[in-house]
Amino acid sequence: MSYSLVELARLTATELIGDGSVTVSRLASIATADVNCISFVVSEARAEALKTSRAGAVVVPSALASEITHGLVSDDPYRTYAELSALFDPGLPFDAGIDPRACIASDAQLAGQVSVAANTVIGEGCVIGEGTVIGPNTTIYPGTQIGAHCLIAANTVLGSDGFGFAKGGNGWIKIRQLGRLVIGDDVEIGSGCTLDRGALDDTVIGHGVKLDNQVHVAHGCVIGDRTAMAGCVALAGGTVIGADVTVGGMTGFTGHLSVCDKVHIGANALVTQSIKIPGAYLGGAGGVMKAADWRRNAVRFRQLDALARRLQALEQACLK
Amino acid sequence: MSYSLVELARLTATELIGDGSVTVSRLASIATADVNCISFVVSEARAEALKTSRAGAVVVPSALASEITHGLVSDDPYRTYAELSALFDPGLPFDAGIDPRACIASDAQLAGQVSVAANTVIGEGCVIGEGTVIGPNTTIYPGTQIGAHCLIAANTVLGSDGFGFAKGGNGWIKIRQLGRLVIGDDVEIGSGCTLDRGALDDTVIGHGVKLDNQVHVAHGCVIGDRTAMAGCVALAGGTVIGADVTVGGMTGFTGHLSVCDKVHIGANALVTQSIKIPGAYLGGAGGVMKAADWRRNAVRFRQLDALARRLQALEQACLK
Amino acid sequence: MSYSLVELARLTATELIGDGSVTVSRLASIATADVNCISFVVSEARAEALKTSRAGAVVVPSALASEITHGLVSDDPYRTYAELSALFDPGLPFDAGIDPRACIASDAQLAGQVSVAANTVIGEGCVIGEGTVIGPNTTIYPGTQIGAHCLIAANTVLGSDGFGFAKGGNGWIKIRQLGRLVIGDDVEIGSGCTLDRGALDDTVIGHGVKLDNQVHVAHGCVIGDRTAMAGCVALAGGTVIGADVTVGGMTGFTGHLSVCDKVHIGANALVTQSIKIPGAYLGGAGGVMKAADWRRNAVRFRQLDALARRLQALEQACLK
Numbered sequence: 001m002s003y004s005l006v007e008l009a010r011l012t013a014t015e016l017i018g019d020g021s022v023t024v025s026r027l028a029s030i031a032t033a034d035v036n037c038i039s040f041v042v043s044e045a046r047a048e049a050l051k052t053s054r055a056g057a058v059v060v061p062s063a064l065a066s067e068i069t070h071g072l073v074s075d076d077p078y079r080t081y082a083e084l085s086a087l088f089d090p091g092l093p094f095d096a097g098i099d100p101r102a103c104i105a106s107d108a109q110l111a112g113q114v115s116v117a118a119n120t121v122i123g124e125g126c127v128i129g130e131g132t133v134i135g136p137n138t139t140i141y142p143g144t145q146i147g148a149h150c151l152i153a154a155n156t157v158l159g160s161d162g163f164g165f166a167k168g169g170n171g172w173i174k175i176r177q178l179g180r181l182v183i184g185d186d187v188e189i190g191s192g193c194t195l196d197r198g199a200l201d202d203t204v205i206g207h208g209v210k211l212d213n214q215v216h217v218a219h220g221c222v223i224g225d226r227t228a229m230a231g232c233v234a235l236a237g238g239t240v241i242g243a244d245v246t247v248g249g250m251t252g253f254t255g256h257l258s259v260c261d262k263v264h265i266g267a268n269a270l271v272t273q274s275i276k277i278p279g280a281y282l283g284g285a286g287g288v289m290k291a292a293d294w295r296r297n298a299v300r301f302r303q304l305d306a307l308a309r310r311l312q313a314l315e316q317a318c319l320k
Numbered sequence: 321m322s323y324s325l326v327e328l329a330r331l332t333a334t335e336l337i338g339d340g341s342v343t344v345s346r347l348a349s350i351a352t353a354d355v356n357c358i359s360f361v362v363s364e365a366r367a368e369a370l371k372t373s374r375a376g377a378v379v380v381p382s383a384l385a386s387e388i389t390h391g392l393v394s395d396d397p398y399r400t401y402a403e404l405s406a407l408f409d410p411g412l413p414f415d416a417g418i419d420p421r422a423c424i425a426s427d428a429q430l431a432g433q434v435s436v437a438a439n440t441v442i443g444e445g446c447v448i449g450e451g452t453v454i455g456p457n458t459t460i461y462p463g464t465q466i467g468a469h470c471l472i473a474a475n476t477v478l479g480s481d482g483f484g485f486a487k488g489g490n491g492w493i494k495i496r497q498l499g500r501l502v503i504g505d506d507v508e509i510g511s512g513c514t515l516d517r518g519a520l521d522d523t524v525i526g527h528g529v530k531l532d533n534q535v536h537v538a539h540g541c542v543i544g545d546r547t548a549m550a551g552c553v554a555l556a557g558g559t560v561i562g563a564d565v566t567v568g569g570m571t572g573f574t575g576h577l578s579v580c581d582k583v584h585i586g587a588n589a590l591v592t593q594s595i596k597i598p599g600a601y602l603g604g605a606g607g608v609m610k611a612a613d614w615r616r617n618a619v620r621f622r623q624l625d626a627l628a629r630r631l632q633a634l635e636q637a638c639l640k
Numbered sequence: 641m642s643y644s645l646v647e648l649a650r651l652t653a654t655e656l657i658g659d660g661s662v663t664v665s666r667l668a669s670i671a672t673a674d675v676n677c678i679s680f681v682v683s684e685a686r687a688e689a690l691k692t693s694r695a696g697a698v699v700v701p702s703a704l705a706s707e708i709t710h711g712l713v714s715d716d717p718y719r720t721y722a723e724l725s726a727l728f729d730p731g732l733p734f735d736a737g738i739d740p741r742a743c744i745a746s747d748a749q750l751a752g753q754v755s756v757a758a759n760t761v762i763g764e765g766c767v768i769g770e771g772t773v774i775g776p777n778t779t780i781y782p783g784t785q786i787g788a789h790c791l792i793a794a795n796t797v798l799g800s801d802g803f804g805f806a807k808g809g810n811g812w813i814k815i816r817q818l819g820r821l822v823i824g825d826d827v828e829i830g831s832g833c834t835l836d837r838g839a840l841d842d843t844v845i846g847h848g849v850k851l852d853n854q855v856h857v858a859h860g861c862v863i864g865d866r867t868a869m870a871g872c873v874a875l876a877g878g879t880v881i882g883a884d885v886t887v888g889g890m891t892g893f894t895g896h897l898s899v900c901d902k903v904h905i906g907a908n909a910l911v912t913q914s915i916k917i918p919g920a921y922l923g924g925a926g927g928v929m930k931a932a933d934w935r936r937n938a939v940r941f942r943q944l945d946a947l948a949r950r951l952q953a954l955e956q957a958c959l960k
Contacts, residue, residue, distance in 0.1 A: 004866075022556040027818060029840045033879050042717060082806035082813040089816035103421055103438040103456070118743040118761050119777070121438050121456040121474075135800070136761040136779045137439070138742070139456045139474035139511070151814075154761075154779035154797045157474045157511035160415075160455070163532040163550060164401035168767040171506065171528040171546050174471075176409035178347060186811065191779070191834040194511040194533040194551075199405075201348045204917045208811040213834040214856050214874070215513075216534050216551045230803060230833075231834075232858045232874045233893075234552045235535070236569055236587070250877055250892045250910075252552075252570045252588050259598050261370060265608060267876070268892050268910040270570075270588040272607040283608035285941075286911040288619035288905060290921035298623035298926035305936035307628055308947055310635065311729035315950065318638050318958050319887055370664035376684050423741055423758040427728050441758050441776040441794075443734060457759070459776045459794035461733050477794045477831035480775070481733075483852040483870060486722035491826065491848035491866045493722040494791075496669060496729035514831040514853040514871075520669045536832075536871045554854070554872045556889055558908070570910070572872075574891045585928060590890075590908040592927040602929035606938035612754070621925075627948055630955065638958050
């Protein structure tokens with residue numbers, strides 16, 4: 001797998017700098033690249049790295065075009081890096097096609113070019129779109145619908161029961177989960193995720209949604225197109241997330257609330273109310289501190305309302 | 321699967337309103353129900369939804385009996401909804417019985433009517449009670465005991481090693497985990513959970529306990545009867561939780577502490593000390609804010625003790 | 641499996657107290673031990689437990705040597721407990737060797753004494769060192785390298801794709817993940833973990849690292865030797881953790897930061913900046929409170945910057 005720079009310029013629609021016959025056989029980070037590698041620098045702020053890099057060729061923004069001997073000029077070097085990564089990818093992690101050790105219900109409908117790796121279980125009535133690739137040891141409950149060109153990693157569970165119980169006289173009465181899980185096209189779902197079927201209405205994952213590992217989506221959630229969620233995010237039941245939303249890792253949603261389009265939420269926050277205005281949001285208590293400092297401050301958090309009332313009393317006494 | 325209202329009134333011990341020969345074939349939410357559906361409204365506060373619903377029949381509390389044409393009056397419409405969900409459930413998600421692709425140790429003891437789905441691994445000496453259903457790709461370590469009528473979803477791990485190490489001169493020395501995991505009757509455990517065996521004393525899950533997806537229970541924990549935990553809750557080693565406790569999603573317990581019966585803890589909290597008084601508890605730093613607001617406030621959290629001391633000094637200067 | 645105290649003193653290099661011919665057949669906690677058991681007390685502070693214990697023998701520190709009739713004196717009773725746990729361990733949880741239902745690529749290289757349990761999938765080009773034991777239903781992506789004497793529990797995913805996308809005109813463009821996951825010797829990884837392969841540079845797990853259940857390690861992370869992380873910890877991409885670090889459960893790292901050696905971080909914190917000084921660190925907002933108290937305090941957190949400014953204004957007015 002090796003390419004000349006003139007080929008790469010053509011394949012990525014970028015501008016060639018230097019000798020187009022220079023050949024590279026690997027894609028590498030700027031710090032570890034050697035003469036056989038192509039690498040990239042995303043912005044002028046990282047220009048310093050060019051000086052010490054041994055990369056044979058580098059993708060740069062136009063502001064850095066004069067700083068390289070051989071390489072490509074791109075209006076978005078990070079996007080060009082993504083395109084190059086496909087060219088240098090040796091291919092599917094597990095063999096294409098249906099592994100004979102996959103367990104697929106006889107009435108499941110799999111479109112053309114679907115790949116299902118070993119030990120994956122696909123239940124009755126599932127529908128899986130063209131070109132979708134499913135990793136090993138994944139479980140897909142009956143009735144789940146998955147669109148085309150999706151990528152589902154390993155050990156993920158799609159369409160299992162939501163968590164629903166009513167109080168009975170003698171413990172909990174299970175609410176049977178009668179809805180489905182419906183996933184759009186071009187969706188990527190990481191490893192170790194759990195996406196539940198709906199209680200009554202379906203759980204719906206839009207087109208182009210990207211979920212990292214260990215994401216949990218409860219019953220009846222709706223996630224809009226192109227929304228991306230980092231690792232360990234959890235959505236309680238009935239959370240409705242708009243399109244083009246991004247969510248940082250470990251953030252939770254308490255359920256039965258909605259988030260509008262184009263909202264960007266940081267890591268480790270808890271969303272307890274609907275968000276109706278696009279923009280950036282953060283939550284949580286901030287980063288770590290030396291243990292002794294944290295203990296002193298955390299104790300005050302428990303007194304915060306009392307402190308605020310004391311401040312108010314003092315203002316009234318002193319500023320009248 | 322269709323029922324007349326007179327049948328449903330009998331099966332759910334509710335009072336019939338309107339024409340008992342009206343037939344419904346689906347259970348649906350009030351907003352999406354059509355004329356073939358039965359739906360429900362849990363309280364007077366939701367009466368508005370009745371006006372626009374196209375449901376053929378509705379379960380309502382007695383206060384709303386006069387607002388419907390056909391339906392059922394229940395003293396607890398949510399419980400009646402749970403009962404109806406069982407009537408409209410097409411059945412087990414995977415075929416009943418022992419899937420031939422399950423891997424079951426020859427000396428494991430499975431009672432009658434146990435279902436084990438494909439690729440589930442059940443180790444030596446496991447004991448599984450009558451009517452328990454186990455989903456695909458689940459792993460049950462040797463010696464684990466599971467009661468009757470439990471429901472274990474997919475890709476869950478029961479009875480794996482707890483996390484125990486002693487410091488040696490040259491790194492960590494593993495503490496072998498010699499206890500078991502013992503699970504009561506009528507327990508439901510979601511997908512992607514991990515419940516560890518005990519180090520010495522068993523990990524014990526009481527009767528009627530309900531655990532959502534991705535819950536983690538460390539070695540030596542004890543969870544009391546009918547306690548319910550939402551998704552991604554984590555219990556560190558030796559946590560003892562009482563009966564009839566509810567825990568919101570993503571909440572953690574730091575271990576070697578106890579929580580008494582009838583405690584209700586919110587989402588995304590960290591329980592660091594024993595709770596000895598029943599009631600509702602919350603933790604964490606509150607919801608999300610606009611990023612700029614959050615940054616301003618979070619920086620003050622790091623100064624909180626200093627702020628409190630300044631307030632105290634000011635009180636002494638001004639209020640003497 | 642029974643031992644005389646004289647044997648146990650020799651095997652654990654401890655000092656015998658009392659009758660060396662006393663025989664014990666189980667290891668138990670001090671509260672539940674009976675006359676056939678050996679138990680342990682880690683420090684003088686726990687001496688009280690000796691009075692009521694029915695243990696046949698006890699491991700104690702030298703300060704408690706005079707308090708026991710039969711037992712062992714150790715300079716580190718907890719380490720001796722770890723050593724005893726190995727002596728009383730009935731052995732591997734699943735049969736040693738390669739289970740015929742494991743799915744192993746023909747070109748994967750497995751050293752001697754490797755155990756692979758049922759339904760585990762090992763991809764092309766994987767290399768697994770001597771004596772490593774891998775639990776059921778685990779997925780190991782192609783190209784992953786695992787050292788010698790590792791213990792990988794069940795339903796864990798090693799080497800799946802990292803979460804990398806560039807913005808395209810029409811949604812996200814996947815960045816193919818071309819690096820590997822490389823794991824050292826003597827590593828233990830719990831159940832339900834997800835460790836991603838690198839985007840370009842490898843994800844690297846050092847020797848003697850211990851990860852509890854449901855830990856998530858994103859692409860390009862590096863974890864130093866002997867570092868231990870409790871359940872549900874998550875590392876975003878490019879996090880570099882030093883050696884001999886400990887991390888409490890549910891703590892997150894926002895990525896592209898580094899933590900030096902010998903740092904100890906508490907539970908449920910979010911590390912957002914590099915830590916360059918060894919020591920103990922904590923984060924989060926503290927423990928839970930009665931719900932009404934928490935609501936009052938949490939609302940003030942949202943006003944914290946305003947409160948601090950009011951305090952400053954008051955100081956200027958009153959203390960000039």
